[in-house]
Amino acid sequence: MRRQRHDSADRPFIVIWEATQACPLACRHCRAEARPDRNPGELSTAEARELMAQVASFGSPPPLFVITGGDPFQRPDLYDLVQAGAEMGLPMAVSPSGTPTLTADALARLKQAGAHAISLSLDGSTAEIHDGFRATSGVYGWTLDAWRTARELGLKVQINTTVTGHNLDDLPGVVRIVHDLGAIAWSAFLLVPTGRGALLPGLTAEQVEDVLNFVYDAGQVVPARTTEAHHFRRVAVQREILARHGADHVAALGLGPLYQRLRQRLTELDLPPRRARRPPMDVNAGRGFVFVSHLGSVHPSGFLPISAGNVRTESLTDIYRTSDLFTGLRDPDRLKGRCGACEFRSICGGSRSRAFGETGDPYAEEPWCAYRPGSFPYQDDLRALAPAAAG
Template sequence: MTATHPHVAQDPHGETPSHPHHAPAVRTIRHDINTKPFIVIWETTRACQLVCKHCRADAQHRAHPEQLTTEQGKALLDDLAAYEAPRPLVVFTGGDAFEREDLAELCRYGTEKGLSISLSPSITPLVTPERLHEMREAGGKAISLSLDGATAETHDSFRGFPGTFDASIEASQWMREEGFRLQVNSVFTKGNIKEAPALLKTVMGMGAFMWYTFMLVPTGRGADLNALNPEEREDVLNWLHDISDRIAIKTTEAPQYRRIAIQRERAREQGIPIPYQVAHRGELYHYLTEETTRLLGDHPEKPRRPRAPMAVNSGSGFAFIDHLGDVYPNGFLPKHCGNVKQTPFHEIYTDSPVFQALRKPDEFKGKCGVCEFNKLCGGSRSTAYAMTGDYLASDPTCLWVPPAWTEQMEGSPRHMG
């Protein structure tokens, strides 16, 4: 059982619990995430016609000849369906998942086995009203699309093809008309972050139920882009917390969002000052806040109940399976843990030494290992690996200095005498 926290709500399957406007800051999972993941991402293919600048997969135009076959995919879904309820959420992604001609067959098979299937296609000519209807009929419940800028110029530059911005807006209408729950994914870099308030307005106008924001990890093609520095990340995460009464927010590779949520909620409840490192927000935060007010007003007309983020981390509630069947803690952490063609997924998830190490945050190195938030945050393991070569190292992008780390440093020989 995952440890609870005074500012943590338990939620069995990721739905927003009923609560007053000021919700518990973070939700944990009721089941034992040492033996069962909360969510599994399956990269059904690496084929994709786009050339996205930040692509983790460095996607190719043709499917790999050894990608999981239909029958191998069904065997994987059988394994996931064998878990006791609540079963893991399953996301079909890519590359471009719609490049697989058997995608509806796989979706229907998984749904009939009791799995909740979500879809994450690329916006190409393969996304049509007819294809979306087919996937909805096959049991797909939620779907996501990417929008990385508030203008066609910015987004199309990210995606490598003109016209993808307008196509994304049109596709979002089709998705909503088919009854899909729509999630919009956005990558934040130095090049597009100042468009974030305008992008928020666009995302809300699309009728999305969630905005899934991603802090760039320098892997794949994304290694060539300018990631936000630690101060900018802290500003952005505080801004995201501010706007969570406008739209549900989920972050990727920014678990510090949970730490900020806890610190700010604790300060509100106890009437104590917000820690200086959280309260001292910089120029970017003030720009984002002022621009949001200009575009959307001071407060939403109908404030929503902020959605408490989930305490799910790489290898600890989260797993990624690539197109060949290789299993990783997530798609941005290239630590190979096994292959489902040889070993059932559930065995890899439970027994892999890498997965097991990721579930022991007290043994992480540096300040992450002694941080009071390490069981709920733990730092981005992908970022730590990309920047240091050690997936158990402290996350270099986190500004927070835990009191235990300060005490440890003050007691070290170099601080004595």
């Protein structure tokens, strides 16, 4: 487990700003329910600069600042804002949509303005799978072209994959492309029922266990992580302890046929192992993470539609450090159900966004987790490896 270098109650590890909800795509899972035109109520250029100044005021090391959307390229001031943030000392990243706006010239201008990284979405290993999910033909090709160009320019690239029923068995194919093209990280995102994503069928908790264990295996060949799947940290700890005992993780964790298929296909790829596995980072909604909407409202996550305030009227630092919502989400004793009783609660905590999306309560138990508290067979090892987990 990688811990944050500073107190997560004092400053976030990452701040994501939704610069606009405008986007030419109509992706089936879109959190923002993106639309063709920009909202006139978006933060202005001056307000966006003030937001970045507030982020810089958290202190050193400054949080990573990510400009997302919609499609950030729909804002004509994007390059000026990236430059302004970089001049304030913020590590700047941009999360664009895979559209024709993502040209070599646009990426070069981002790099010149001071961006050091971008994130792109790849939701399938073929155009048929990816473009079908994105509901737009050509997105797959635009994404791969932008990926190659960004790397040639020296931009770091993170690849995000939304995991739903449409691509469960295709995940090894995505891993192959990530390995071949190169990325600083591959993040498997578990769907949260918000925005258009509320209309898509979810996974079962057992399928999620299989997927998370596959992502752990994929970490042997690509830098793998997860988004809105905080129980991946539990899986990482479990797998480490089981490996020390030489135990069969399939039997010990009760993994199913989906995992067996995914593992077999990963093995068949015969990809060379990485020199070292990077442990997952201890970041969760409101605990190292903050999201600011295009209208300035502040949320613990972009997938948790509860506002703790607005940067137009309040200080982001005050909202993050003192609001009831953020301080509550940083307290593992507030968790309910199995999450509240779980010995892994302080390093996992479950997806607060998914809990809210399915129950209306951000402190409810993680609905896509199959683990039963206390059932892991090596509790003494758990306390030695992660003493904070076995509370």
